[in-house]
Every structure is written in C-alpha cells, then in structure tokens.
Amino acid sequence: MSSIRHALITGGSRGIGLSIAHHLARNSYRITLISRTRSALETAVSSLPLISPENAFGRAANLNHAYIEGDVSLSQFWENLNSETGDGGVEKGTVDLLVNCAGISQNSLLVRTQPSVIENVVATNLTSVMLAVRALIKAKKFRSKDAGIGSPSVINLASLLAIKGGRGAVAYSASKAGVLGLTRALAAECGPMGLRVNAIVPGYVETDMTKGFSPAAREEITKHIPLKRFGTCDEIAQAALFLATNEYANNCVINLDGGLSAI
Structure with missing residues (x-):
C-alpha cells in the first residue's frame, strides 16, 4: 500500500500555510493548496518539493501537487469541492x-470597525473552518482510519490573541478564540469516528x-517575549507535522509563542 498521504491546506499560498506544505511534502504528503489568488497558488505549488516515486512502493499514484482557487468562507466553494467531476473536485476517501x-487580520478599535x-474576519477565520470540516465529513472525503496509513486529522491555526487578547483586534481575537472552542468540540465529536482534531496557537x-x-x-513586542525574538514559519510547520503524524494527538493545543502567553 502506498505511503503517500494527501493534505488540503487552506491559506496555503504563502507564510505559515506554505511552510507547512513544504514540511509535509518532504514527508511523503501530496499537497493541494487552497487560496483566492491563482497566480500566488501557481507560484506556491511550483515551489513544493517533488514526492519521490519510490515512496509509492510501485503502486500507481497521483504524485502531483495541486491547487484549488476559491473563497473558503463561502459554503458554495465547499459544495463545489465535493463535486466528483469538474474543476476543484476532490474524490471520496x-x-x-x-x-x-x-x-x-484586523487592526482597528471595535467602534471604528x-x-x-x-x-x-469571522467568516474567513472561523466560519470557513466549520464549513470545511462539515463538508469533508458529510461527503466522506477523509480517508478511513482502516486504510493502513494512519488516522485522518484536522489542524486548525489559531493565534496568541485567542487567549491573550489585543487592543484593536476584537474581531480577530474573537474569531481565533472561536477556533479553539471549535477544535475542542470537534475533537470530542469526531474522535470516535477516527478523525483527530488539533490546534496550533x-x-x-x-x-x-x-x-x-x-x-x-x-x-516593543520583542522585549516582552521571553525568547526575545519572533518565531519562524518553519517552527510552526514542525508542530503541524507532529500533530499530523502522532496518532494519540486529539484536542492537542500547541502554544508556539516564545513564552509570551506566560507573561
């Protein structure tokens, strides 16, 4: 059986999402990036390392990385993704x-927003996550845990502002706090069916x-971070790879903030 796994990554054309894609691709994942801008997606996909054919163990497999252009905050996007034919279709299982x-992001006082x-902000950061998980479960897109290559999982990206708050970021903070609540609820709801749900903060x-x-x-920000620096996208991606491959990780929330949440 092939060891190639398939990862869908929303917001994957740059930054943390693209770094996660690179780490996964180097570890035998076929990547499908999802974002709004076709040109950025094309550039991002072309940057991904190719999957080594020998990792397929001779089994016929689609080793090509791909992208899907669209707005993940819209329910129609996910309905199209569930189509078995046509552009953007993702096969069952x-x-x-x-x-x-x-x-x-958002940077303004609430009364001025x-x-x-x-x-x-809420639709993109929070509602899209609910729509995505709902659509993939309902259409049976996740591979069965009995397929022999590990259980399927979901990784949600939250933010330090979900637990610490921040002046001028009420909508953003609230949406990311919602992501953590959603992660906990889904971990309890989906765990029994073999789908793990975790989060990175x-x-x-x-x-x-x-x-x-x-x-x-x-x-000003750096002087308050115990490690005295910003993190890197690669450091976040390392945590994503851990959550994707650790079979007992469910409702696992990993803080990666250099210790700032302890202040």
Missing part, C-alpha cells in the same frame, strides 16, 4: 489531513503580516 490556515469587516511569527510592523513596534 482521499484526504488524510486538512489544515485550516486561511485567515485575515465596519460591520462588513467584522463579518469578513502561534505567537508573533515572521510573516508578511508582521513585516509591516514598524521598528518601534517590533522592538
């Missing part, structure tokens, strides 16, 4: 791992989002 990494922005990580911080802001 072929998904070993779903990584919910799609997310958008437009309702449309609040709705978009990153702190400040070197991404396109944090590159926009002013030097003064970075200095």
